[in-house]
Amino acid sequence: MNYDEIKGKKIAVLLSGGVDSSVVVYELARMGLAPDCFYIKIGPEEKEEWDCNSEEDFEMATAVARRYGCKLEVIDCHREYWDKVTKYTMEKVKAGFTPNPDVMCNRLIKFGAFDEKRGYDYDLIATGHYAQTKWICGKKWLCTAPDPVKDQTDFLAQIYDWQLRKAIFPIGHYVKNEVREIAERENLITAHRKDSQGICFLGNIDYNEYVRRYLGEQKGDVVELETGKKIGEHKGLWFHTIGQRKGLGFGGGPWFVVKKDVANNLLFVSHGYDPETAYKKDFKVHDLHWLTEASQPQDASESFIPVTFKIRHTPEFHKGSLELMSETTSAPFPTALIHSDDKIHGVAPGQFCVIYDEAHERCFGSAEITL
Numbered sequence: 001m002n003y004d005e006i007k008g009k010k011i012a013v014l015l016s017g018g019v020d021s022s023v024v025v026y027e028l029a030r031m032g033l034a035p036d037c038f039y040i041k042i043g044p045e046e047k048e049e050w051d052c053n054s055e056e057d058f059e060m061a062t063a064v065a066r067r068y069g070c071k072l073e074v075i076d077c078h079r080e081y082w083d084k085v086t087k088y089t090m091e092k093v094k095a096g097f098t099p100n101p102d103v104m105c106n107r108l109i110k111f112g113a114f115d116e117k118r119g120y121d122y123d124l125i126a127t128g129h130y131a132q133t134k135w136i137c138g139k140k141w142l143c144t145a146p147d148p149v150k151d152q153t154d155f156l157a158q159i160y161d162w163q164l165r166k167a168i169f170p171i172g173h174y175v176k177n178e179v180r181e182i183a184e185r186e187n188l189i190t191a192h193r194k195d196s197q198g199i200c201f202l203g204n205i206d207y208n209e210y211v212r213r214y215l216g217e218q219k220g221d222v223v224e225l226e227t228g229k230k231i232g233e234h235k236g237l238w239f240h241t242i243g244q245r246k247g248l249g250f251g252g253g254p255w256f257v258v259k260k261d262v263a264n265n266l267l268f269v270s271h272g273y274d275p276e277t278a279y280k281k282d283f284k285v286h287d288l289h290w291l292t293e294a295s296q297p298q299d300a301s302e303s304f305i306p307v308t309f310k311i312r313h314t315p316e317f318h319k320g321s322l323e324l325m326s327e328t329t330s331a332p333f334p335t336a337l338i339h340s341d342d343k344i345h346g347v348a349p350g351q352f353c354v355i356y357d358e359a360h361e362r363c364f365g366s367a368e369i370t371l
Contacts, residue, residue, distance in 0.1 A: 001170050003031060005135075009123040011035040011168075014110055015065060015072065017057030019183050020128030020171060022064045022190040026182065027170040028126065029068040035126060037065040037072045040114060042081045063189045073118070080113040081105070090214045093238035096262035097350025103158050103366075111163035125166050131156055132172040133164070134362075140165055141292050142363040144356070147175035148315035154354040155313070157291065157366035164291055211238050220265030222250065225258055234267045243278055243346020279343040285353050285367035288334040295322070295355075295364050308360040309338060311351050311369065317360040318344060336367065 011028065015021045015037040028035050039061045041054065058074070065072035085105050092099035111125060119125055129152045130145040142164055145151040159167070171179055183191035215238055222232040232250050234240060237260050240248075244257040252271065258278050259268035270278065288294075297305050303324050308317040320340040338353055347369060354366045 001027070001132075001168060001173065002135075006031075006033070006124060006168060010121070011124045011126055012119055012122040013037045013070070013126045014114065014128075015039055015061045016128065017060035017064075017190065017193075018128065018196065019188070019190045019193050020130075020179060022060070022128075022188050023174075023179050023182050024126050024128050024170045025064055025068050025070060026186055026188065029070075034068075035070060036122070037061065037070045038114065038118060039072060039074050040109065041074050041076045042078055042109075060190050060193065067188075075114055075117050077109050077113045077117070081109055084108045084113075086214065090211070092350050093211055094215060095350075096237055096260045098241045098348040099350050100155075100352055102155050103352055106156055107158045107160065107163070111159050111167065115163070115166075119166070123166070124168050125163075126168045126170055128171060129156060129169050130172055130174075130176075131169045133167065133169065136362075139292050143361055144363065145169075145172045145174075150176045151315070153356075153363045154310050154352070154366075157352065157354045157363055158289055159291070161291060208239050212236075218265060220267065222248075222267045222269055225268045225270045231255075231269070237262060237265060237267055240267055241346070242348035278345055280347040281340045281343050283338055283347050283353075284335060284370050285338055286335045286370045288336055288365065288367045290365040291363060297324075304339075306358050307364070308356045308358060309340075310354045310356075311344065311347060317356065318342065319358075322355060335370075 011033060013021065013024055013028065013035045015025060016039070025035065025037065039058055062072055085101050085108055088104050089099050089101045110127060111119075115125070130147055130150040131153045132143040132145055134141050134143050142153055142156055144153050156167075174182075180191065215236065217235040218237070219233050219235055220237065221230050222234050223229065224231055240257050240260070242257055242259070245254055248255050248257070248269065250269070255269040255271055256278050257267065258270045260266070261268070295305050297303060305322040305324070307322045308319055310317060318340050319342070320338055323337040323339060325335045325337070349369050349371050351369045352366045353369050355364045356362060357364065
């Protein structure tokens with residue numbers, strides 16, 4: 001984080017009550033800055049009142065803000081979350097896709113609804129994401145964090161360019177252990193709080209329970225791909241993802257989910273270890289979303305761009321190339337092909353393919369995997 005970039009600016013901190021955003025406040029305060037803090041309230045849909053987790057989060061956020069003499073304001077984004085993020089998630093899973101609600105939460109809520117309600121008053125929005133930004137040739141780029149396990153650029157790869165221009169990540173240059181050490185050294189009340197493992201803003205709510213609440217169950221057959229033999233029943237295609245191995249509950253395993261037939265409500269699995277059908281080297285993506293600028297091949301006669309990419313939140317990057325389709329520049333939902341150097345397990349439609357430069361430093365943007 002470049003001090004010259006932020007001095008004299010009006011800064012809002014999204015303070016969640018966790019250790020990461022608490023250290024964000026500390027980092028800004030030690031520079032002599034006085035940001036305003038905001039706690040975004042969501043909570044379970046059926047409860048207008050706060051649940052226990054939210055109450056504790058708010059108490060922690062209040063204590064941190066008070067410690068550094070910062071104002072704290074609650075911003076209610078309850079309706080926006082359920083109307084936008086949940087609608088997106090349920091439409092995707094019902095169609096047999098594998099969405100990522102946390103990715104859309106950043107675009108639609110943290111840097112979206114918040115900006116509409118209060119963020120428009122501020123020059124910069126600071127969050128506790130493990131990511132960095134760099135100015136290169138007068139343009140602001142989203143860049144990876146040094147902690148490969150905690151790096152969250154993949155969760156930020158759908159934000160808009162104007163949102164990126166306002167975003168700063170004051171702890172993005174640290175690894176997680178360093179953030180904990182700072183919190184302990186400064187005796188922050190959040191120093192030993194566990195990291196959130198659930199869906200964005202929903203605390204301990206399990207993803208399958210989140211889906212079940214809106215779509216219920218729809219039983220169907222589970223079929224072995226190679227033989228066509230029924231080996232069991234599923235409770236709903238939306239509870240399963242391509243490449244899934246754990247939690248299937250069928251004997252004689254291991255089994256891997258390799259295909260969904262939404263029209264006939266069939267789940268196809270393959271017996272054996274990592275079946276060939278679960279791997280892909282080439283797959284199509286659509287709705288290319290560029291963060292800073294659209295990438296182009298260095299040679300105008302070429303259509304391939306060397307890249308690295310991710311299809312899920314893991315420390316590893318895949319090497320490959322992005323092939324721009326002929327209609328990319330004119331189509332409303334530009335498409336491309338990803339060519340991976342190695343076979344990848346569990347490529348599923350609906351997942352975001354997050355695209356980086358060859359050194360996996362700059363995040364170019366992302367696109368949704370399609371059939």
